[in-house]
Amino acid sequence: MKIPYIKTDFEAMEQAAGFPPFTRGYHEYKFVPNIIPNTKTIITDFELSSIQPDAIFELFQDLENQITLKSTFYLHLNVACNFQLIIFTRVLRTLLSIFSIHKKNNSKIAKFHFIIKNEDTKNILTNHQYLQMSQVDTLLTNSECLFILNNTPKMHLPVDALYGSYELDRETKTIFSNVWGKISSHFNL
Amino acid sequence: MDSILFKHFPPIDVKQWKQKIQFLLQGENYQNLIHIDSDGISTLPFYTKSELSKKIAFKNKSTPKPAFYCIVSKESKANSEALTAIKNGIQIIYFAIFNPNIDLEILLKNIDCDLFFQCYFLDYKFNSTPILKEKRSVILNECLGKISKTGNWHHTAKTDYSILKKSLHISQNSLNINLNHFHNSGATPVQQLSYSISQLLAYAKNKTINFNTTIYYNISVSTNFYIEIAKLKALRILHQLFADTLDINPNCKLIQHKSKRNLSGLFSAINIANYNTEQHISILSSVDFYLSIPPNFFFYKEDIPTTKTLVNDLKESNADYSIIEENLCVEKLTQQLVEKSIILIETIEKGGGYVEQLKKETIQHKISDNEKAAVSSFTKSIETVDLNTQVNIKKTTSAYPFLKFKKRKALWPPIVEKQLRETVERPIWEQHFKF
Numbered sequence: 001m002k003i004p005y006i007k008t009d010f011e012a013m014e015q016a017a018g019f020p021p022f023t024r025g026y027h028e029y030k031f032v033p034n035i036i037p038n039t040k041t042i043i044t045d046f047e048l049s050s051i052q053p054d055a056i057f058e059l060f061q062d063l064e065n066q067i068t069l070k071s072t073f074y075l076h077l078n079v080a081c082n083f084q085l086i087i088f089t090r091v092l093r094t095l096l097s098i099f100s101i102h103k104k105n106n107s108k109i110a111k112f113h114f115i116i117k118n119e120d121t122k123n124i125l126t127n128h129q130y131l132q133m134s135q136v137d138t139l140l141t142n143s144e145c146l147f148i149l150n151n152t153p154k155m156h157l158p159v160d161a162l163y164g165s166y167e168l169d170r171e172t173k174t175i176f177s178n179v180w181g182k183i184s185s186h187f188n189l
Numbered sequence: 190m191d192s193i194l195f196k197h198f199p200p201i202d203v204k205q206w207k208q209k210i211q212f213l214l215q216g217e218n219y220q221n222l223i224h225i226d227s228d229g230i231s232t233l234p235f236y237t238k239s240e241l242s243k244k245i246a247f248k249n250k251s252t253p254k255p256a257f258y259c260i261v262s263k264e265s266k267a268n269s270e271a272l273t274a275i276k277n278g279i280q281i282i283y284f285a286i287f288n289p290n291i292d293l294e295i296l297l298k299n300i301d302c303d304l305f306f307q308c309y310f311l312d313y314k315f316n317s318t319p320i321l322k323e324k325r326s327v328i329l330n331e332c333l334g335k336i337s338k339t340g341n342w343h344h345t346a347k348t349d350y351s352i353l354k355k356s357l358h359i360s361q362n363s364l365n366i367n368l369n370h371f372h373n374s375g376a377t378p379v380q381q382l383s384y385s386i387s388q389l390l391a392y393a394k395n396k397t398i399n400f401n402t403t404i405y406y407n408i409s410v411s412t413n414f415y416i417e418i419a420k421l422k423a424l425r426i427l428h429q430l431f432a433d434t435l436d437i438n439p440n441c442k443l444i445q446h447k448s449k450r451n452l453s454g455l456f457s458a459i460n461i462a463n464y465n466t467e468q469h470i471s472i473l474s475s476v477d478f479y480l481s482i483p484p485n486f487f488f489y490k491e492d493i494p495t496t497k498t499l500v501n502d503l504k505e506s507n508a509d510y511s512i513i514e515e516n517l518c519v520e521k522l523t524q525q526l527v528e529k530s531i532i533l534i535e536t537i538e539k540g541g542g543y544v545e546q547l548k549k550e551t552i553q554h555k556i557s558d559n560e561k562a563a564v565s566s567f568t569k570s571i572e573t574v575d576l577n578t579q580v581n582i583k584k585t586t587s588a589y590p591f592l593k594f595k596k597r598k599a600l601w602p603p604i605v606e607k608q609l610r611e612t613v614e615r616p617i618w619e620q621h622f623k624f
Contacts, residue, residue: 156224167511
């Protein structure tokens, strides 16, 4: 039985981001999100209210004053867990890295620890996979979701599972372009 | 903008990337990041272009359609449920029928939509009923699923093939292959694919199918995201490959059923969460139809949803197939599954084919070995939370939650479906509930 293989034309594949995931300015990815019960108090340095450019701009304004003070920041994201999250965290990490490089004079890139709260019991398994693909560090959840996650077979997802997705790259490029202009001009990046 | 990105993040090659990971692992072995499953397929921590010098020429972009699963025990009750589902926006009803003598006039009264009939019998008279021809019906027939599940034919081998052949010449009849039975029994993805395609070969060898026969695969998935997406892609590729050599219809249809393998007998919340993930995976895989969760999969009276709720849950599902397109990980896993499945299919053929391998009990043993290993691995992997304390003992049981198997006189041992959690959950159930 002959499998109809064809030679892959990688040159034709558009890539928005010319860098692999490990160089997204992020150096301590733990491969799966830590799952923390919502009863536990966790550090939050900043909170991002949405994925809109204005909210991201506000975050960077807050961050500007503190970026030189610390090396690790805990960032709470109030955003939905879905496919868009993968794109959004990609964009955000890129922006944070560029910002960090500039503002810290290339000395040491700041680390950003992403935290997301999700208590959707119906979709917790799917959401957990999206969080993993988005390289989110901590999932804050309720006891019911925690129970479901603890009693479900563990998944073995690649770190950069969506590499090669044309749609993902295209969307990343679009969202990045929408935000980059305002941030780069204001902060002199 | 590209120049900005490249300035800050110059592209690095695979070697540099691996070195970077090694550094970040701080002494942990890189090999530990590679997961090798029971089929010997490895999921890598990352995929790059260098992993793939070739890809399989295949494209599929079906639009998945939701269908309401309706068990027919009483015709009038099933009719009422179907009408409620239609009223709530469902356009396809999937009837599970156990008796060929049901009154179709009552069952189908005022129903005007696309219909599936999953028949747990093989009956030419039923298959040629005029009312089913008048309606937009698909009657799903099979006999090799029956011998796998029970160890017996519907009638005899010769009669079954003959009825099937005659039926498949009537337009509304289609052939059905139950990949989900292998999944529910604990078979690996490669086994599920190979045994299903081996059934296709057996039907073709017996000249049961013709070029106009549409083949529907009943499928179920685990919650293992990428391997399951790759499995369904591999199924379509394998079907097409073998169809070309057999001169049968290369386009098959996939119908997604709720996995029994993933069912929890104690916790409805786990079942709902699993169901949503399974459906998400199936939609990302562009299955043709995905079914609502059967009401008999809810084991407590308090948890049984209304038809309206089931329909709403069904319609809520959505996912964007485009994120999977051109994905390197899915492509690589698909290639591995296709290659390994072809080897197993050829081994089965050399051993006399699917039925012969069943008679020799080879298939049963192979699935059983894997099933036991999976249970052992699952039991070790779950957190040691006290399941006992989480059980709501105030709930009223509506059904026995574990798959029952009645021993019957059979030509050979059947392939038995078994829930992954049964070993852990059954003692707790028996301690708290009576049924």
